[in-house]
Amino acid sequence: MSFEERLGSGEFLIPKCSQCERIVWPPSEYCSSCFGKVGLERLDFEARIVEFSRENDKYFCIVEIERSFKIIAKADRILLAGEIVSISKCGVRNGNYFFEIN
Numbered sequence: 001m002s003f004e005e006r007l008g009s010g011e012f013l014i015p016k017c018s019q020c021e022r023i024v025w026p027p028s029e030y031c032s033s034c035f036g037k038v039g040l041e042r043l044d045f046e047a048r049i050v051e052f053s054r055e056n057d058k059y060f061c062i063v064e065i066e067r068s069f070k071i072i073a074k075a076d077r078i079l080l081a082g083e084i085v086s087i088s089k090c091g092v093r094n095g096n097y098f099f100e101i102n
C-alpha cells in the first residue's frame with residue numbers, strides 16, 4: 001500500500017529510502033537524492049512543535065517530524081514551541097492529509 005492509502009486508514013508511516021536511509025518528503029516511490037526505493041517504516045518518531053497558533057477556539061500547529069519535514073496539525077489544547085507530542089489521529093480528507101494532536 002502507498003503512503004497515502006496507509007494514511008487514509010489512519011496509519012502515519014515514515015517514508016524512508018532503503019539505500020541512503022533519508023526520510024523522503026513529500027512521500028514518493030523513489031528517493032529524491034539517490035533514486036533508491038522508498039519503504040514505509042513504522043517508526044517511533046519524534047514530533048516536535050515548531051509553531052503554534054490559535055484562532056478563536058481552534059488550535060493549529062506546525063510539527064517537525066524526526067527533525068526532517070514539517071506538517072500542519074490541529075490540536076485541542078494549547079501547545080508550546082519545542083514540546084514533543086504524538087499524533088493522535090491522521091488521515092486523508094478531500095484529498096488533503098490531516099493530522100491531529102491532543
Ligand SMILES: [Zn+2]
Binds near residue numbers: 032034
Ligand atoms: Zn536515498
